[in-house]
Amino acid sequence: xxxxxxxxxxxxxxxxxxxxxxxxxxxxxxxxxxxxxxxxxxxxxxxxxxxxxxxxxxxxxxxxxxxxxxxxxxxxxxxxxxxxxxxxxxxxxxxxxxxxxxxxxxxxxxxxxxxxxxxxxxxxxxxxxxxxxxxxxxxxxxxxxxxxxxxxxxxxxxxxxxxxxxxxxxxxxxxxxxxxxxxxxxxxxxxxxxxxxxxxxxxxxxxxxxxxxxxxxxxxxxxxxxxxxxxxxxxxxxxxxxxxxxxxxxxxxxxxxxxxxxxxxxxxxxxxxxxxxxxxxxxxxxxxxxxxxxxxxxxxxxxxxxxxxxxxxxxxxxxxxxxxxxxxxxxxxxxxxxxxxxxxxxxxxxxxxxxxxxxxxxxxxxxxxxxxxxxxxxxxxxxxxxxxxxxxxxxxxxxxxxxxxxxxxxxxxxxxxxxxxxxxxxxxxxxxxxxxxxxxxxxxxxxxxxxxxxxxxxxxxxxxxxxxxxxxxxxxxxxxxxxxxxxxxxxxxxxxxxxxxxxxxxxxxxxxxxxxxxxxxxxxxxxxxxxxxxxxxxxxxxxxxxxxxxxxxxxxxxxxxxxxxxxxxxxxxxxxxxxxxxxxxxxxxxxxxxxxxxxxxxxxxxxxxxxxxxxxxxxxxxxxxxxxxxxxxxxxxxxxxxxxxxxxxxxxxxxxxxxxxxxxxxxxxxxxxxx
Amino acid sequence: xxxxxxxxxxxxxxxxxxxxxxxxxxxxxxxxxxxxxxxxxxxxxxxxxxxxxxxxxxxxxxxxxxxxxxxxxxxxxxxxxxxxxxxxxxxxxxxxxxxxxxxxxxxxxxxxxxxxxxxxxxxxxxxxxxxxxxxxxxxxxxxxxxxxxxxxxxxxxxxxxxxxxx
Numbered sequence: 001x002x003x004x005x006x007x008x009x010x011x012x013x014x015x016x017x018x019x020x021x022x023x024x025x026x027x028x029x030x031x032x033x034x035x036x037x038x039x040x041x042x043x044x045x046x047x048x049x050x051x052x053x054x055x056x057x058x059x060x061x062x063x064x065x066x067x068x069x070x071x072x073x074x075x076x077x078x079x080x081x082x083x084x085x086x087x088x089x090x091x092x093x094x095x096x097x098x099x100x101x102x103x104x105x106x107x108x109x110x111x112x113x114x115x116x117x118x119x120x121x122x123x124x125x126x127x128x129x130x131x132x133x134x135x136x137x138x139x140x141x142x143x144x145x146x147x148x149x150x151x152x153x154x155x156x157x158x159x160x161x162x163x164x165x166x167x168x169x170x171x172x173x174x175x176x177x178x179x180x181x182x183x184x185x186x187x188x189x190x191x192x193x194x195x196x197x198x199x200x201x202x203x204x205x206x207x208x209x210x211x212x213x214x215x216x217x218x219x220x221x222x223x224x225x226x227x228x229x230x231x232x233x234x235x236x237x238x239x240x241x242x243x244x245x246x247x248x249x250x251x252x253x254x255x256x257x258x259x260x261x262x263x264x265x266x267x268x269x270x271x272x273x274x275x276x277x278x279x280x281x282x283x284x285x286x287x288x289x290x291x292x293x294x295x296x297x298x299x300x301x302x303x304x305x306x307x308x309x310x311x312x313x314x315x316x317x318x319x320x321x322x323x324x325x326x327x328x329x330x331x332x333x334x335x336x337x338x339x340x341x342x343x344x345x346x347x348x349x350x351x352x353x354x355x356x357x358x359x360x361x362x363x364x365x366x367x368x369x370x371x372x373x374x375x376x377x378x379x380x381x382x383x384x385x386x387x388x389x390x391x392x393x394x395x396x397x398x399x400x401x402x403x404x405x406x407x408x409x410x411x412x413x414x415x416x417x418x419x420x421x422x423x424x425x426x427x428x429x430x431x432x433x434x435x436x437x438x439x440x441x442x443x444x445x446x447x448x449x450x451x452x453x454x455x456x457x458x459x460x461x462x463x464x465x466x467x468x469x470x471x472x473x474x475x476x477x478x479x480x481x482x483x484x485x486x487x488x489x490x491x492x493x494x495x496x497x498x499x500x501x502x503x504x505x506x507x508x509x510x511x512x513x514x515x516x517x518x519x520x521x522x523x524x525x526x527x528x529x530x531x532x533x534x535x536x537x538x539x540x541x542x543x544x545x546x547x548x549x550x551x552x553x554x555x556x557x558x559x560x561x562x563x564x565x566x567x568x569x570x571x572x573x574x575x576x577x578x579x580x581x582x583x584x585x586x587x588x589x590x591x592x593x594x595x596x597x598x599x600x601x602x603x604x605x606x607x608x609x610x611x612x613x614x615x616x617x618x619x620x621x622x623x624x625x626x627x628x629x630x631x632x633x634x635x636x637x638x639x640x641x642x643x644x645x646x647x648x649x650x651x652x653x654x655x656x657x658x659x660x661x662x663x664x665x666x667x668x669x670x671x672x673x674x675x
Numbered sequence: 676x677x678x679x680x681x682x683x684x685x686x687x688x689x690x691x692x693x694x695x696x697x698x699x700x701x702x703x704x705x706x707x708x709x710x711x712x713x714x715x716x717x718x719x720x721x722x723x724x725x726x727x728x729x730x731x732x733x734x735x736x737x738x739x740x741x742x743x744x745x746x747x748x749x750x751x752x753x754x755x756x757x758x759x760x761x762x763x764x765x766x767x768x769x770x771x772x773x774x775x776x777x778x779x780x781x782x783x784x785x786x787x788x789x790x791x792x793x794x795x796x797x798x799x800x801x802x803x804x805x806x807x808x809x810x811x812x813x814x815x816x817x818x819x820x821x822x823x824x825x826x827x828x829x830x831x832x833x834x835x836x837x838x839x840x841x
Contacts, residue, residue, distance in 0.1 A: 162741030162742075164743060166747050166751075167743075167747050167751075168750045168751065169750070169751045176743075177743050177746075178742045178743045178747075179728050179746050179757060
């Protein structure tokens with residue numbers, strides 16, 4: 001322990017503490033702005049300056065270590081005056097159009113002014129022209145940036161995406177990508193972590209609320225909403241609940257009150273994802289163990305920030321990704337096919353809104369692959385923060401809402417789906433199902449939690465030995481299944497480097513783009529609770545444990561969906577609706593086929609993992625449950641086969657035409673060279 | 676804003692894949708040393724005349740530094756230029772002494788003669804025209820520099836004669 005004096009009081013602090021930490025431990029708060037305790041302490045804003053006896057100048061308390069016998073004063077005239085001037089200088093080139101700013105009343109710069117008792121600036125600095133860079137996911141308003149560099153730290157040190165850095169000099173300084181490029185033009189993953197740490201309105205999600213209000217007010221549209229697992233343990237914070245509070249019931253009521261016609265749960269599609277991804281996993285492992293061609297490890301594909309990251313940084317490794325779409329796009333595809341048919345409505349009149357903890361999902365729904373029959377799977381994504389705003393705008397008193405429920409049939413889910421929102425959750429959910437299908441026994445862990453992969457560590461791993469399998473899975477007898485779980489793109493890069501080098505020991509890897517998983521996704525409420533991650537994590541595990549059904553394959557609604565409509569997991573219809581392919585982009589978008597004009601190029605440069613032709617192992621299991629309606633499914637398959645055959649014929653004739661053209665051209669060349 | 680820039684760069688690389696092999700030896704020499712980026716950028720600008728985005732990317736990849744950081748350094752220091760520069764650089768001194776003795780008139784006259792705005796490069800690529808904040812030749816005011824050569828007590832009427840040397 002260190003003994004020092006702060007404001008005349010003798011205090012103690014652990015070795016290695018900074019002055020600001022030592023003060024805070026002793027209930028003395030030092031005003032600060034750019035400081036983030038665990039991740040960003042570089043003393044760039046200097047608001048936290050204090051007087052230290054013996055030091056020539058004021059010291060930034062966030063980076064100055066407390067020392068034995070130090071005498072510190074945090075509230076002298078000199079200190080207050082320095083903070084005042086610093087704050088006024090910050091305001092001098094800040095766009096002060098506060099009333100029209102999305103962060104009004106939720107702005108750390110505003111809050112600091114209140115703390116310091118300052119409401120105007122004596123100085124007028126040179127201001128940047130209003131420079132707005134609006135990508136699909138994230139909007140930068142450079143006139144509001146105060147150059148605190150929190151986003152630079154998050155983007156480079158925590159996420160390792162390296163998009164944002166300081167450019168230019170003096171009043172022209174901006175934080176952004178190289179050479180004034182826009183976020184949408186560079187290899188930004190759209191994870192949105194920068195929008196969480198930005199103290200002002202310089203970095204925000206690109207709002208989609210107007211689009212959603214418009215759809216809600218359109219009498220011709222039936223508006224369907226779904227919410228991601230992580231939203232239910234975070235949105236309450238926007239209404240004064242403590243971090244991690246579970247408000248699922250109230251959320252369902254609020255969505256109905258907002259005027260959504262169907263309130264569904266992305267959890268349902270998470271259960272569906274487990275069936276599809278679990279089947280794909282078993283298929284690939286079987287192929288690998290029985291001498292077939294197979295690419296392992298298989299890597300999860302639920303996190304669109306992660307997907308964009310791998311497309312830019314490891315374009316040659318896309319074959320490792322599961323072909324499963326993310327749960328909310330699966331839900332969108334199901335709503336516009338199965339559900340539209342069920343309630344007999346033209347899918348064009350369905351408008352699907354996803355409430356997500358994520359900014360990257362806004363980009364994901366714009367991908368050309370996320371369409372079926374010319375219709376986007378999902379029409380709009382709003383973040384948890386945007387939903388809270390809509391609830392407030394609509395005058396809904398959230399705390400007084402009754403406990404509602406999700407609508408049927410796409411609202412029922414198991415506990416396995418709840419934990420999709422937290423790092424390790426997708427893997428655990430998959431293992432609960434796969435292990436039980438393979439051995440006929442429950443996953444042998446306390447409360448079904450795979451303990452080694454629970455928690456907030458950056459990279460976690462587990463090994464599960466498979467013994468006494470059911471006869472149809474004897475190829476797995478004695479196999480030690482090695483899995484890894486990571487969250488945060490910098491950690492993902494570490495695991496991917498091993499995959500690229502061919503040294504990865506794993507069969508299955510779960511990756512979530514944001515540190516801790518979706519619970520602290522880029523669209524979640526900003527929190528000043530340092531324990532927010534672990535509280536939201538606990539919230540989701542509690543939600544899981546509170547349910548009777550806790551394994552995806554036990555979800556009766558999912559089983560009925562396969563029986564009535566989809567047929568087999570990984571079957572043809574499943575591939576059409578629920579699976580996707582990925583685009584090689586490259587660090588500088590040099591491979592991006594979306595930028596190439598030719599359709600042919602596009603086809604060549606996308607990677608598709610072909611569907612397993614043999615009947616997938618999980619399908620065997622589902623058939624065992626005596627699926628009636630097999631006839632209907634056969635008909636669907638027959639129609640599908642016909643369609644494929646005709647497509648095949650068309651492509652063949654196209655190839656013939658091309659070959660003829662080539663021959664003709666060859667002749668022309670020979671002729672002209674003879675001349 | 677990016678679109679414009681791409682055009683600018685592509686004008687000079689003719690849209691072809693640009694190879695920057697000439698500086699790889701320099702990069703290898705400096706790689707891993709503290710503060711190597713500025714040395715490499717300095718050398719690269721010496722070889723290629725300017726630092727277009729593809730070159731910055733090549734340097735970023737080779738040194739394993741984010742290109743946003745490389746661009747940050749390039750845009751911070753006024754002696755690094757991401758756009759093509761003329762064969763010769765004219766710097767008109769606008770320090771106090773030169774300013775008082777008519778530096779501004781020289782700037783205006785050069786703008787007319789070269790038909791280029793301050794900070795720009797002539798169409799034939801011969802001259803890049805900038806101002807400098809005191810070149811330490813106050814006794815010779817008003818002064819201009821072309822590359823490393825200082826010209827003293829310049830008047831608008833002398834300009835044509837000076838430019839003719841190049």
